[in-house]
Amino acid sequence: MAANAPTAKNLAGLYKLGPLDWDDVRGTLETNLTQEPGPGGPGHDTFWLSTLDADGRPHITAVGALWVDGRYYFSGGPRSRKIRNIERDSGCAFGVAIHGYDVALEGRAARVTDDAQLRRLAQVFAEGGWAPTTSRRTSSCPSPRCGTVDRAYPTI
Numbered sequence: 001m002a003a004n005a006p007t008a009k010n011l012a013g014l015y016k017l018g019p020l021d022w023d024d025v026r027g028t029l030e031t032n033l034t035q036e037p038g039p040g041g042p043g044h045d046t047f048w049l050s051t052l053d054a055d056g057r058p059h060i061t062a063v064g065a066l067w068v069d070g071r072y073y074f075s076g077g078p079r080s081r082k083i084r085n086i087e088r089d090s091g092c093a094f095g096v097a098i099h100g101y102d103v104a105l106e107g108r109a110a111r112v113t114d115d116a117q118l119r120r121l122a123q124v125f126a127e128g129g130w131a132p133t134t135s136r137r138t139s140s141c142p143s144p145r146c147g148t149v150d151r152a153y154p155t156i
Contacts, residue, residue: 020101020103025101025103026070028098028100028101029067029072029096029098029103030067046062046095046096046097047062047063047064047065047072047074047094047095047096047097048060048061048062048063048094048095048096048097049061049062049063049065049074049082049092049093049094049095050092050093050094050095051081051082051085051086051089051091051092052085052089052091053081053085054085054088059081059082059085060095061081061082063076063082065094066121066124066125066128068120068121068124072094072096072105073112073121073124086109087111090108090109090110091106091107091108092106092107092108092109093105093106093107094106094107
């Protein structure tokens with residue numbers, strides 16, 4: 001089993017379905033799925049990040065994310081609720097609703113600080129249609145498409 005390979009859990013036992021084959025799921029995740037709405041309805045893949053507020057209540061938010069080298073990466077501004085939550089408690093869950101699969105990933109997120117890795121992530125995001133920079137801004141990022149991946153976080 002590869003590093004970071006999750007433990008299979010059959011959440012569909014009621015329907016007598018077996019666990020998903022992780023290699024198949026990972027292959028789909030590695031295609032860097034579309035996150036843009038299609039015509040006539042959502043028609044896109046959805047990524048949800050769940051963190052814990054300081055009082056222990058869950059916080060869930062949709063995020064733009066990419067699967068790179070066996071991990072999901074997302075970004076956010078330093079004042080965003082999700083980033084404040086992660087910096088206090090790195091435990092999180094990532095829900096991915098994609099065509100063919102609904103996947104839940106649980107793990108920890110940590111800020112990416114390596115300049116070479118940030119540049120690579122910026123390149124991968126740019127290949128997906130968002131051309132960010134890797135500036136070291138400290139102000140709050142108004143949206144995940146504000147032009148920086150200086151606060152990218154991997155999960156799993």
